[in-house]
Amino acid sequence: MHRCNKCDIEFRKKKTLEQHIQYIHKSVSPSIKKILILGGGFAGINILQDILKEFQNNVNVEISLVNQDNFFLFTPMLPEVASGMIHPSDISVPIRTFCKRAKFYQAVVSTIDLEQRLVTITRTFDGKVHALEYDYLIFALGSKTNFFGNKNLEKHSFTIKTIEDAIGIRNHAINMLENAAQTGDPDLQQKLMTFTVVGGGFAGVETIGAINHFVRDAAASTYPNINKEKINMILISSEKRILPEINKKLALSAMRYLKKVSVKIITATKAIDADEDYVLLDNGEKIPCTTLIWAGGVSVDPVISEIKCEHDSSGKIKVDKYLKVACFTNVFALGDCASIIDKTTGKPYPPTAQHAMHQSKVVSNNLKVAINGKGSLVSFSYSSKGWMASIGKRTALVSIFGKNVEGILAWFIWRTYYLIQMPTFEKRVKVATDWLVDLFFKRDLTCVGKIKKKTLSKIDVKDEMPTLKELLFPDL
Ligand SMILES: Cc1cc2nc3c(=O)[nH]c(=O)nc-3n(C[C@H](O)[C@H](O)[C@H](O)COP(=O)(O)OP(=O)(O)OC[C@H]3O[C@@H](n4cnc5c(N)ncnc54)[C@H](O)[C@@H]3O)c2cc1C
The missing domain is CATH 3.50.50.100 (FAD/NAD(P)-binding domain)
Structure with a gap:
């Protein structure tokens, strides 16, 4: 791998790195296309992996991803962490594992202006606000718990x-x-x-x-x-x-x-x-x-529901069949934060990881078509192949291709399926080891107390990103 330390990204070929330095750091090419992915969950990470393959050696495409945590979280196994069966870090994968030639910002998305093509982010570790410009924007910010105002x-x-x-x-x-x-x-x-x-x-x-x-x-x-x-x-x-x-x-x-x-x-x-x-x-x-x-x-974060575009009654972003946001052909939304109507039922698709992953394939394709100027747009249509849920001690429910399976066999299928879905081999091994240990030993009842967190308010981490003021008023 060949690194550009200034951008904190890497390229497979030396020639691509040289082109990158020429286009980005010497004479900025006007044809650079900036793709900005907001959210590093099921939807965001799957798109990232897909487009990285396509644009690995294309220095005219700059890819960035923003996520508030520095890891991707495999949510279907959260109940297993809550019940002490699996270690928390075993279902979390550092986002930089997937980034390679994409830039990663650990930050909270604070505002989004689709007219100005501008996103402001607040850096997690020091609270600094920065602005990011884009040519193509992807909303994959998921959902948040809804208490219905109570x-x-x-x-x-x-x-x-x-x-x-x-x-x-x-x-x-x-x-x-x-x-x-x-x-x-x-x-x-x-x-x-x-x-x-x-x-x-x-x-x-x-x-x-x-x-x-x-x-x-x-x-x-x-x-x-x-x-x-x-x-x-x-x-x-x-x-x-x-x-x-x-x-x-x-x-x-x-x-x-x-x-x-x-x-x-x-x-x-x-x-x-x-x-x-x-x-x-x-x-x-x-x-x-x-x-x-x-x-x-679940509902969506105000950062999503307050964007000036079409929303459904729960605040999710409405998209067309190509998963594009109405009136903004360069903006896509998918996963839990998007409202996508299933033509066969007339209702929105359910907010599941399974759907988010299938939608990511459609968005990746349509993004490639938009950037490369060739190929055809694909519309999203998906009917779930089945469902599975773990409901207790060595017991699960599986419905696959119209067949229902319950009990220990379903539990085995559930485990195998989710193990395959884990994004890295290392985490698969760790989760499998946790499961194996759980078969032979009692759960660990150690209760780790409060954890001290240190914030850095005096240290100034300089970077290449402009602040919002610098971006909007460069001459001041
Ligand atoms: C306990 C539990 C069990 C589940 N079980 C299943 C299951 O068995 N099968 C299934 O298909 N689905 C399951 N789901 C649903 C599944 O997790 C979601 O549908 C899926 O995660 C949606 O993917 P997403 O990419 O849209 O959102 P997410 O995976 O939630 O990703 C969104 C990302 O955006 C980040 N983010 C959010 N707001 C901001 C912000 N303002 N700034 C920066 N970053 C931000 C989040 O940190 C997160 O990383 C389960 C969910 C839960 C909670």
Whole structure:
């Protein structure tokens, strides 16, 4: 590999590096096309990998990616991290692993101006605001947890969206076990040992399944003082059934299994209020509990919903069949932050990693067509080949090509599929090792406490990026 240290990128061929230095650092070529990808999740990383292959040796194309964390997160395995089965870093891959000749900015996207073709970003480590220009822009910023404006629910819930969320849930569950083991008060013990998850979709069901397994096994093996009768696991769904994304038969099997392993399922009910030690339902029931995990819905970040373009009622960006934003032919949106209508159902495609990855192929193709000026645009149309969810101890549900599989075989298929989907060989080995260890040993109940974080406010990290002021008013 041949590096340009100034840009912090590398090229496979020496000749390409020489061309890059000539075009970018000596006499800036007017034909340079700047591609800016916002978001380093399933959608963003898949596009990055695809276009890097195409433009590896084309110095007229500059590729940049912005993400708030310096890693890609494999979200379907978050419940396994929250229940201590997998180590957090094993489902996180540093974004620079994928970058090679693309620039990476670890920063929060703060504003987006489609008219001016300008994005401002706030650098994560020192809070500096910078401006990035682009010729082609890709929105892949995902979604955020939606509390529907309920501040109490937001304040007293854990969410299950980020790696910090999963670590937080695991540590809290261990703390609750420690607390419950030290009280002789049966009511308090019950409150400490009641775990409520709101949300009957994949995230909620997989989370209650994983936590149920973890807490019951830990209590049985390590906490003899905890009365096992006092452990309550509750799943609340606002829908009439859980897992509305999958076929009814399989969803009913999931309900049967969860009930068998003592998870109480409350359907057609909403959580409307909460405090530190209870959650209140809209049927008037008040559940005393010290753990509330919210997987009750997603929406988009204001940085997306406030962009001046067409949005759906939830704030997602509306795109056409080529995944382009209306009126801005150089701007694409995909994944959880985009509203893409499925022609066969008339409804938006569901926000899943599976869809984000298929959409990324369409965007990559259409971007290449736009830049190369040849080839044909491809429209997005996808019908899911199947679904799978892990719902407890060595148990999963799989629906593939119209066939339903449950139990240990489904669990094996689930694991194999997700292992293949992990983006690097190293992480596959690590996850497989975690799973193997879990078959033979008890879960680790070490609870790592608060972690000190140092911010650098006095150190000035100089770089090539202009500030917004320099970009807009170069003569001042
Ligand atoms: C617990 C859980 C389990 C799931 N299980 C499954 C499953 O089994 N199967 C399935 O298909 N899907 C599953 N999903 C859904 C799946 O994770 C999402 O649909 C998928 O991640 C969407 O991809 P994306 O690229 O649009 O968004 P993401 O993967 O969320 O990526 C968005 C990226 O943008 C970054 N970002 C956001 N805002 C900013 C900002 N302002 N500035 C900078 N960076 C920003 C984020 O940090 C993130 O890296 C699950 C989700 C969760 C939470």
